[in-house]
Amino acid sequence: MRKQARTEWWERLPAGIREEIDGYVLQDAMFAAVRLVVDVGLVRDDVGVAASQLIVGDRYAHYGDRIARTPDNPLDVESLAYRAGGAAGRIVAIEALWDGDTMHDWFVRLLAITADPAEEHALATVYARMARRYLEEGGDCGPRHPVGLAAERAGGALAAHLSVPFHFASPDTPDDEAPRWQPVAPSETGR
Structure with a gap:
């Protein structure tokens, strides 16, 4: 799914669904966000896992440093x-x-x-x-x-x-x- 198609699909989603997906993204809960996109997009729009990952990746890029990243494990x-x-x-x-x-x-x-x-x-x-x-x-x-x-x-x-x-x-x-x-x-x- 190309960037323009992803953007158009995203903008057609109800605001509540977009907020829920963004909530997962802002918490760095990537798998939950991808699962939700698949759940709401697969049957209606044939948005599968690969496209869902791209859509969620777009949301990560949108929020950038505002995402509460999961802390890295120490290596010392x-x-x-x-x-x-x-x-x-x-x-x-x-x-x-x-x-x-x-x-x-x-x-x-x-x-x-x-x-x-x-x-x-x-x-x-x-x-x-x-x-x-x-x-x-x-x-x-x-x-x-x-x-x-x-x-x-x-x-x-x-x-x-x-x-x-x-x-x-x-x-x-x-x-x-x-x-x-x-x-x-x-x-x-x-x-």
């Missing part, structure tokens, strides 16, 4: 270690996993992997805007994806701080199907 070692300290089990590794969606593009989830119980605990999600801000302190990232580089630096620093392995199967290229961390079996360590 102290904050990550504090979060990791809340894990129920013994931390055996820190892992970085690529993920993505149509609103954020690619992002990386940093996880603490525990044993006893065997679980994963979310520590941070690294999005593009926070990666760029985090990397400003460290200079240019060259050809590397800034999200991957920021996640590698923060996750690697945390793993070193905790004296556990860091696993990031695909730090240079977004890949949400990269192999996951696997503990080393005792027979492989020579014990």
Whole structure:
């Protein structure tokens, strides 16, 4: 759906619906806004998910800095270690996993992997805007994806701080199907 068609569709909506959608946008509730646009637009006007995302993106552009953005997760070692300290089990590794969606593009989830119980605990999600801000302190990232580089630096620093392995199967290229961390079996360590 082209910009002009989106604008015309938006202007035909009842004021109450526009206010509700804008309310979600101003709260940085992107998925709720997209869902509402699909709900009101799909049957009547064939406005599906892709067009809804563009319409909501237009509203984000309209409001700009007035949007109450969801705060970024901290990437400093102290904050990550504090979060990791809340894990129920013994931390055996820190892992970085690529993920993505149509609103954020690619992002990386940093996880603490525990044993006893065997679980994963979310520590941070690294999005593009926070990666760029985090990397400003460290200079240019060259050809590397800034999200991957920021996640590698923060996750690697945390793993070193905790004296556990860091696993990031695909730090240079977004890949949400990269192999996951696997503990080393005792027979492989020579014990």
